[in-house]
Amino acid sequence: MSSEGGDKLRIPIEIKTDDLKEIQDLINDLDKAESDIDVLKPRKGRGTGDATSRSAFAREEPFEERGGIFGGGQENAGVPLKTRDTKSRAAFQRENEFSKMRDQVDELQGTQGNMIGQLVNLGFVGGFAKGAGGAVVASKAAQSVAPLSNMAKGGMKGGMMGAMGMTGIKGLIGKAGIYGMVVMIVMEVFQSVIDFAYRPGGPLDKRFKRDMSKEDVRMIDLREKSDISQGRRIVRVTTSSSLRGTDSQARSSLDIYKSGQRVFDMDGTFMIKNTGVAEV
Amino acid sequence: MSLDLTKQRLQSAKDRVDRFIDQNIMQWGMETVLLPARTDLEKSINIRAADALTLEKSGFMKIDLVWDLRSEDGAPLHFFLEYGTRPHTIEAKGKEHGGADALHWTGPSGESRFAKVVRHPGSQKHVGIVDGIKEERLPALQERIISETENRMEIDAI
Numbered sequence: 001m002s003s004e005g006g007d008k009l010r011i012p013i014e015i016k017t018d019d020l021k022e023i024q025d026l027i028n029d030l031d032k033a034e035s036d037i038d039v040l041k042p043r044k045g046r047g048t049g050d051a052t053s054r055s056a057f058a059r060e061e062p063f064e065e066r067g068g069i070f071g072g073g074q075e076n077a078g079v080p081l082k083t084r085d086t087k088s089r090a091a092f093q094r095e096n097e098f099s100k101m102r103d104q105v106d107e108l109q110g111t112q113g114n115m116i117g118q119l120v121n122l123g124f125v126g127g128f129a130k131g132a133g134g135a136v137v138a139s140k141a142a143q144s145v146a147p148l149s150n151m152a153k154g155g156m157k158g159g160m161m162g163a164m165g166m167t168g169i170k171g172l173i174g175k176a177g178i179y180g181m182v183v184m185i186v187m188e189v190f191q192s193v194i195d196f197a198y199r200p201g202g203p204l205d206k207r208f209k210r211d212m213s214k215e216d217v218r219m220i221d222l223r224e225k226s227d228i229s230q231g232r233r234i235v236r237v238t239t240s241s242s243l244r245g246t247d248s249q250a251r252s253s254l255d256i257y258k259s260g261q262r263v264f265d266m267d268g269t270f271m272i273k274n275t276g277v278a279e280v
Numbered sequence: 281m282s283l284d285l286t287k288q289r290l291q292s293a294k295d296r297v298d299r300f301i302d303q304n305i306m307q308w309g310m311e312t313v314l315l316p317a318r319t320d321l322e323k324s325i326n327i328r329a330a331d332a333l334t335l336e337k338s339g340f341m342k343i344d345l346v347w348d349l350r351s352e353d354g355a356p357l358h359f360f361l362e363y364g365t366r367p368h369t370i371e372a373k374g375k376e377h378g379g380a381d382a383l384h385w386t387g388p389s390g391e392s393r394f395a396k397v398v399r400h401p402g403s404q405k406h407v408g409i410v411d412g413i414k415e416e417r418l419p420a421l422q423e424r425i426i427s428e429t430e431n432r433m434e435i436d437a438i
Contacts, residue, residue, distance in 0.1 A: 009358045011345040011410045012338060013309065013418065015301060015425060017294070022426045026433065027294050034290040224289065264288050266295040 109200070293433075300432055301425055302341045308424045309335050309343045313417040317345070320413070325361070332358065333410070347410050362409055367402040 017023045197204040314335045322330035332349035349358040372395075373379025382394045 007348075007356050007359075009347040009362050009410055010336075010338075011347075011414050013313070013343050013345065013414060013421070014339075015305060015341045015422070017298060017301070020422055020426055023297065023429055026430065027297065030290050030293045034287055224286075262288065264292060266292050267299060 297429055297433070298341060300429060304428065305341060305343055305425070306335065306337055308428065309421060312420045312424050313345065313413070316417060317410075317413040321409070329357075329361070345410055345414060358410075360403065362411070365400070365403045368400050369397060370400055371397045 017027065196202060199205065314333065318330040318333055321333060329349050332347055334346045334348070336344045336346050338344045347358040347362070349356075349361070351357050370383065372381055372383050374381055382396055383398060384392060384394050387393045
C-alpha cells in the first residue's frame with residue numbers, strides 16, 4: 001500500500017508463478033519432461049546407459065561379466081575377455097541396430113511365406129485326397145502340388161502346357177476333371193489374397209513396427225514440426241562470383257543450431273527465420 | 281536433433297508462461313478484480329468513489345489497484361476512507377472565506393442541525409476498503425490465471 005504517484009492510493013497486486021501451485025506443478029512437469037529428453041538422447045562412449053532406451057549405444061552386457069579387475073571374482077581369472085580380436089585375419093563383422101532389425105524382418109518374412117505356402121498346399125492336398133479316396137492319389141497329388149502351383153503362377157496357357165507335359169498330372173487332371181481346375185483356381189486366388197495381406201506393409205504384416213505417434217514425436221505439435229522442418233530447409237545460396245567455390249557458398253539455419261546458438265526465442269518463435277543470419 | 285529442439289522449447293516454457301500472464305494480467309484483473317470492486321464501491325459509497333478506482337500496470341506481472349477520490353477542493357478523500365481519520369475539529373469557513381457561517385447536517389431522526397464548530401470523533405468505518413478488495417478478489421484472479429494458462433499450454437501443445 002502506498003501513496004506514491006500524485007497522492008493516489010495504490011494497492012499492488014503481484015503474481016508470482018511460484019505461489020500458484022498448479023502453475024508450479026505444470027512447470028515441474030516440464031522440467032521432468034526435459035530431463036526425460038536427456039535420457040532419450042543417444043550416449044557416446046562406454047557405460048551401461050539407460051536400459052529402457054532404444055539408443056544404439058546402450059551396452060547390452062554389464063561390465064561385471066568381464067571379470068578380472070572389473071568386478072569379477074577369482075574364479076573367472078583366465079577366462080578370455082569379450083574384446084575385439086585384433087590379431088585374427090578373419091573379417092570383423094560390424095553390427096548395428098539397423099542391420100539386426102533388417103535381418104529379423106527378413107527372417108520373419110521368410111517364415112511367413114513358407115508357412116502360408118505349406119498350409120495352402122496341405123489343405124489342397126488333403127482335400128483332394130479325401131475327394132479321390134485313396135492314399136495313392138494323395139501321394140501323387142502331393143508330388144504334383146509344386147508344378148501345379150507354378151503353372152497357375154505362370155499364366156493359364158503356359159501353365160497348362162507345362163502341366164500337360166508332366167508325368168502323373170494327366171491322370172490327376174483326368175480324374176479330377178473340371179473340378180480339379182476349379183480347385184486350382186480357387187487355391188491360387190486364396191494364395192494371392194494371403195500374399196496380399198501378408199506383404200510388407202499389408203494389413204496382416206506382422207513384422208516389427210514402430211508407432212511414431214507413441215514416441216517422442218507426439219511431444220511436439222504440427223506447427224512445431226513445421227518450424228523445425230522449415231528451419232532445416234532454409235538454404236541461402238549466394239550469386240556472388242567471388243564467393244563461389246567456398247565453404248560459405250550455401251548455408252542453412254542448421255549451421256546456427258550446430259554452432260550452439262539458440263534457435264527459438266523465449267516466446268518459442270523461430271528466431272533465425274528471415275533474419276538474414278545465414279547470409280553469406 | 282529434434283529432441284534438442286524440443287528441449288529448447290521446454291526450457292523456454294516457463295518464460296513463455298510468465299510472458300503470457302504478463303500480457304493478459306490487465307484484462308484478467310479488469311474482469312475479476314476491478315469491475316466487481318467498482319460495483320461494491322458504488323453500492324457501499326457512491327458512483328464517484330467507484331469511478332475513482334482504476335487498474336494500472338506497474339511492472340512485469342504486476343498491477344496496481346489505484347484509488348484517487350478527491351473532494352471538490354482537491355482533498356484526498358481516498359486516504360480518509362482507506363486509513364480513517366483521528367478525532368478532529370470542523371469549523372465553518374465563514375462568508376469572508378467563501379463558505380457558510382454555519383455547518384449543516386441531518387440528524388438521526390431527519391431533523392436539520394446547525395453548528396459553527398463540531399468535534400468529529402474520527403472515522404474508522406471504512407478502513408482498508410481497497411486492501412480488502414484485493415484480499416477478497418485475489419483468489420479469483422489467481423484462479424483465472426491458472427485456468428487461462430492451462431488452456432493456453434494445452435492449445436499451444438507446450
